[in-house]
Amino acid sequence: QQQVKQSPQSLIVQKGGISIINCAYENTAFDYFPWYQQFPGKGPALLIAIRPDVSEKKEGRFTISFNKSAKQFSLHIMDSQPGDSATYFCAASRPGANSKLTFGKGITLSVRP
């Protein structure tokens, strides 16, 4: 059973466009939802994260929208740039010191010039 599902599997966006990546989760005990960006041959880097007490969080060109009732959250990348081309992972974790991240399968974003 996959607890965190990402969609679409891949995404191609034109430069300057908006990239939207969606995640759906199963476990209602999850209370922390980060997005990670990974370039080939590198480790993932934390991009932005949200907790369920807010419905939206924005940091620069990146915005997380959170819908608790639908158990969904999404990443919006505004003014997408070729340098944003990478693999994006959503994740979720439960509260507690021993909690661990459950990752989605990842989505490859390609931003065309």
Next chain:
Amino acid sequence: GAVVSQHPSRVICKSGTSVKIECRSLDFQATTMFWYRQFPKQSLMLMATSNEGSKATYEQGVEKDKFLINHASLTLSTLTVTSAHPEDSSFYICSARGGGRATDTQYFGPGTRLTVL
């Protein structure tokens, strides 16, 4: 942001040898460190969780005698792949989570590419 380093970044070894990978949190104390394995074009697979000074907790299906994890200090964890075989070739990534920060935030290292000949 917090910095996690890994060493080496790339290692090639012969089948049957052991390889040690170091993971260090450079600017914070990591109460918990995680070791992941990633195959090409796939997601991260958690191998084990380690807390400083205690034994690592391994995920189901991960051989604890093959993948030895030591978390000897609040800034250092090591993963030793013992008697490595070609099927152990993979990208190994550590992450660290510290006290004094948002306790749920994990910071990842740059990864280590292991190739076993």
